[in-house]
Amino acid sequence: MTGSGTDRTRPAVQAAAPIVILVEPQLAENIGMCARAMANFGLSEMRLVAPRDGWPSGGGLKKGATAAASGATHILENARLFASAAEAVADLNHVLATTARERGQMKRVLTPAEAMPEVAGRVGGGERVGILFGRERIGLTNEEISLADAILTFPVNPAFASLNLAQAVLLNGYEWFKTTGGEPPFRENNPSPPAKREMILSMFDYLESELDLCGFFPPGKKPVMTANLRDILHRLDMTEQEARTLRGVFKSLVEGPKKARLLARQAGEPEQSED
Amino acid sequence: MTGSGTDRTRPAVQAAAPIVILVEPQLAENIGMCARAMANFGLSEMRLVAPRDGWPSGGGLKKGATAAASGATHILENARLFASAAEAVADLNHVLATTARERGQMKRVLTPAEAMPEVAGRVGGGERVGILFGRERIGLTNEEISLADAILTFPVNPAFASLNLAQAVLLNGYEWFKTTGGEPPFRENNPSPPAKREMILSMFDYLESELDLCGFFPPGKKPVMTANLRDILHRLDMTEQEARTLRGVFKSLVEGPKKARLLARQAGEPEQSED
Numbered sequence: 001m002t003g004s005g006t007d008r009t010r011p012a013v014q015a016a017a018p019i020v021i022l023v024e025p026q027l028a029e030n031i032g033m034c035a036r037a038m039a040n041f042g043l044s045e046m047r048l049v050a051p052r053d054g055w056p057s058g059g060g061l062k063k064g065a066t067a068a069a070s071g072a073t074h075i076l077e078n079a080r081l082f083a084s085a086a087e088a089v090a091d092l093n094h095v096l097a098t099t100a101r102e103r104g105q106m107k108r109v110l111t112p113a114e115a116m117p118e119v120a121g122r123v124g125g126g127e128r129v130g131i132l133f134g135r136e137r138i139g140l141t142n143e144e145i146s147l148a149d150a151i152l153t154f155p156v157n158p159a160f161a162s163l164n165l166a167q168a169v170l171l172n173g174y175e176w177f178k179t180t181g182g183e184p185p186f187r188e189n190n191p192s193p194p195a196k197r198e199m200i201l202s203m204f205d206y207l208e209s210e211l212d213l214c215g216f217f218p219p220g221k222k223p224v225m226t227a228n229l230r231d232i233l234h235r236l237d238m239t240e241q242e243a244r245t246l247r248g249v250f251k252s253l254v255e256g257p258k259k260a261r262l263l264a265r266q267a268g269e270p271e272q273s274e275d
Numbered sequence: 276m277t278g279s280g281t282d283r284t285r286p287a288v289q290a291a292a293p294i295v296i297l298v299e300p301q302l303a304e305n306i307g308m309c310a311r312a313m314a315n316f317g318l319s320e321m322r323l324v325a326p327r328d329g330w331p332s333g334g335g336l337k338k339g340a341t342a343a344a345s346g347a348t349h350i351l352e353n354a355r356l357f358a359s360a361a362e363a364v365a366d367l368n369h370v371l372a373t374t375a376r377e378r379g380q381m382k383r384v385l386t387p388a389e390a391m392p393e394v395a396g397r398v399g400g401g402e403r404v405g406i407l408f409g410r411e412r413i414g415l416t417n418e419e420i421s422l423a424d425a426i427l428t429f430p431v432n433p434a435f436a437s438l439n440l441a442q443a444v445l446l447n448g449y450e451w452f453k454t455t456g457g458e459p460p461f462r463e464n465n466p467s468p469p470a471k472r473e474m475i476l477s478m479f480d481y482l483e484s485e486l487d488l489c490g491f492f493p494p495g496k497k498p499v500m501t502a503n504l505r506d507i508l509h510r511l512d513m514t515e516q517e518a519r520t521l522r523g524v525f526k527s528l529v530e531g532p533k534k535a536r537l538l539a540r541q542a543g544e545p546e547q548s549e550d
Contacts, residue, residue: 033439036437036439037442039432039435040431040432040435040436040437040438040442041431041432042432070437070439071435071437072435100460101460101461102460102461102464103464104464105464106463106464106514106517107463108463109459109461109462109463109464111459113453153459153460153461154449154459155449155452155453155457155458155459156315156316156452156457156459156460157314157315157316157317157452157457158460160314160315160346160347161315161460162311162315162345162346163315164308164311164345166442167312167315167441167442167445170442170445170446171445171446171449174429174430174446174449177430177431177432178388178430182430182431182432183430184384184386184428184429184430184431185375185376185377185428185431185433185436186376186377186384186428187384188381188382188383188384189377189378189379189380189381189384239381242381
């Protein structure tokens, strides 16, 4: 998967969306990768709570983050800095907290796929919704999780539940984008309409009559062999263009040897094969 | 999101699953991150087609990949090497190719969420299914995509469609895990059952009678104010434990001042507040 699918002539998705809040992220590269994952799915507002190495604290951090963001620099440039998670959520209406382990809090526990329809309803109704993501190694503290209305967790292999920070952001963005009607960048490229049945049946008739002339069907076997052959070819679910192509293939196989012999005779060459 | 959710006492998910085929991956770190994403969602078989720097070509590459794999080393150790994509899919029954841009091929185009139910059916029926992922910058060639039965693409922001290689692997693994019944590692932690209505109504009666004694309701306003208050508190959708806690809070507010005054009188101290 590469940048080759990015179409800069198409407008960026910039509608209201959940806010991604990274609490004490340790690595600039991870902040950049989160920005990239956000851009992939139309999230644009990032908040940073006390990043370990400051923000922006000079070329080093910004640069590492910018490289990892792969072009999602508008998100990094607009990221707002807060001293605590409580301050980062103060102006929000609804808050979700991500965690990979149970915290014994009496909150609803949702997967991103379950949470995003409700989040979309709230955002659509004008609410500001934030999602808290914890530190790379130790996640969110219980006090930070207490700030939230509900817990977000991921369906993962319980024997290997460690998700990278940017991947946790990615899965939420992905479900957000799916929930809000996000479509893949392209669909089937079939300019030709599906073939009508009569076109297919006419091709079958042609093929079977030619096979008959070739002595393909052993005595008494034609009905069952014809049925089997039709079963195979029906499965192709062809477009009109494909049905024409396939008929052309059969016709060429039938007529080609005849035509080749005719051309050879006209040129006075000896025939390549016996009649 | 951190390793803190990983429970090594729980069995690794090791059932039959799709095979991840990385075609000419450039960076060892990306190979490692793909292995980690696979492990998160129960995928275990990786194939590498001509990795740029060889495999294993010495400590450098293996080490970079191993660090990024965050413990998913069993996947790297068992990864098989092939010279071409055609060789890597030779023993498979069904092949999907990922791409972020249209290739003009007459193939079905599916999102991971659309593809995985069919993939699960095939894998469950004993088929070997592979998913091809292209080079970091330029993806798969058209010839490599021709090897596939269908195209996989992602619903992404068209103005920012560039997915990192490991994230493309992650989204497929995530949808695979969801489709095959993957559950989050924990759910709500509510040992207490939901409160029965009579418990809630009894609490309301208690609260309203005490508020009446305090002169809370202006003349004639009690019915409408009571209804509003009940609307607010019903929304809590309490467990039995929570209903008991909240009743205790009201009771303490009612009795606390009385009790404090009583205790103060017993101790011969002057009262803190007027009656």
